[in-house]
Amino acid sequence: MGEIDKGIPQVGMRFRNVDEAWVFWVAYGGRAGFDVRKRNKFDGEVTSCRFVCSNEGLRKKGITLDHVPKRIRAETRTNCKARMTITLDRVGKNYEVTDIVLEHNHYLQLPQTSHLMASQRKISEVQAFEIEAADDSGIMPKAAHELACRQVGGPLNLGYTCVDQKNHLRSKRQRELAFGQAGSMLKYFYDKIIENPSFQYALQLDCEEHITNIFWADAKMVLDYAHFGDVVTFDTTFGTNKEYRPFGVFLGLNQFRETTIFGDETCDSFTWLFETFLAAHNGKQPRTIYTDQDAAMGKAIGKVFTESYHGLCTFHIMQNVVKHLSP
Known part of the structure; x- marks a missing residue:
């Protein structure tokens, strides 16, 4: 050879x-x-x-x-x-x-x-160690990547992009979740069910049986939705937390105009999420649901929440106005 x-x-x-x-x-x-x-x-x-x-x-x-x-x-x-x-x-x-x-x-x-x-493109063992050390210190991926670029004299000398760095961190956390944190999380859910049988959770697995999405709702969330679930807002904070995991929450207002949480989850598949949400609340659909202008989310809502009116969040509309129409 x-x-x-x-x-x-x-x-x-x-x-x-x-x-x-x-x-x-x-x-x-x-x-x-x-x-x-x-x-x-x-x-x-x-x-x-x-x-x-x-x-x-x-x-x-x-x-x-x-x-x-x-x-x-x-x-x-x-x-x-x-x-x-x-x-x-x-x-x-x-x-x-x-x-x-x-x-x-x-x-x-x-x-x-x-x-x-x-x-x-590839991340060496030394670079992987530096990326993980920066993440453990609370440095956001973009800032850590800019620092690495400066240390080697520019992005052309680094050998990987900011997207590669984020993918590395995501893969690392998925491995940790599969072999370390998953057991602790499932024990927490088990303890909650013993404490109150109305606690519900669901997991979505990929083809390799790794955890990809998680949904949970406790008894208070289920009860609040039964009383105040006519109008619901759902939004996600993609990548804004330290763990760089998608996190979303279903919110509503009670009779005192206080924020009420109906359920929370990490997810990539909105369809799975919304179907799981309905299953947790006995199939009751909200009359109105407000979200941002995410296309995938809107498609999933049209497929799952067939009896609901879908409205867009005013905040996101104004943000897009400023972004696209400002001089």
């Missing part, structure tokens, strides 16, 4: 497995200045794999969205034909390069910036 060290893909090169070929293609893309993707073909095992440029193909046309996207993504697909195809050699028990196209139909990254492509 010494052919791998040559650095330029060639027909006839052999790899022990698909992962080895992928590492080679990623490294080649970093040197040449293009980002990479891959496509596999399975027949019980991977029989062939095509590694391509990230600009391969074209964006699908004529797709109608049922909501207005928050951010219009730039067009990056140019139908680039650059690729490397490997095929399983069942006799030799390895993978052979059978097709190569190295020409691109778009501009390539400069050597000075190629390390910032998605396939090339």
Whole structure:
């Protein structure tokens, strides 16, 4: 397998497995200045794999969205034909390069910036330690990233973006929740149920059975909603807390015009959240629910709260007026 060290893909090169070929293609893309993707073909095992440029193909046309996207993504697909195809050699028990196209139909990254492509960005162990230490000290991710950039002479020298840093922290906390905090949280819920059987909670798991969303409501929340749940407001504070976890709360007003909490949760799936909320309150829907202008939230409300009037929060409307209409 010494052919791998040559650095330029060639027909006839052999790899022990698909992962080895992928590492080679990623490294080649970093040197040449293009980002990479891959496509596999399975027949019980991977029989062939095509590694391509990230600009391969074209964006699908004529797709109608049922909501207005928050951010219009730039067009990056140019139908680039650059690729490397490997095929399983069942006799030799390895993978052979059978097709190569190295020409691109778009501009390539400069050597000075190629390390910032998605396939090339990575956080080293030392950088991970510094990110986690800053987070434990209460420094927000954006401020910690700006400090790291200054320490190395600018963002081009850092090797990862602020989004990568936030993803690292989110992954770390999900692992901690799965192996450490989850047991404590479930014990807390168990104790609350023993204290009052009306306490309710629900968990949503991903495909790997990791906790993704949590909902809970105690007896007082259920009782308050039964009496004062005609008008409800729901809002989330995405990423504004130290733990950088989405947190939302259902609020209403009682007869004394005091704020009443009907339920609280962390969630990415509003549909799951609203259905769980209704289940906790015996299916009773509010007459009116106020939220911000989040498109995903509005879609979930239309699907779940079919008997409710959906209103928008005045504060968020005024914020958008200032943002989009101010000179």
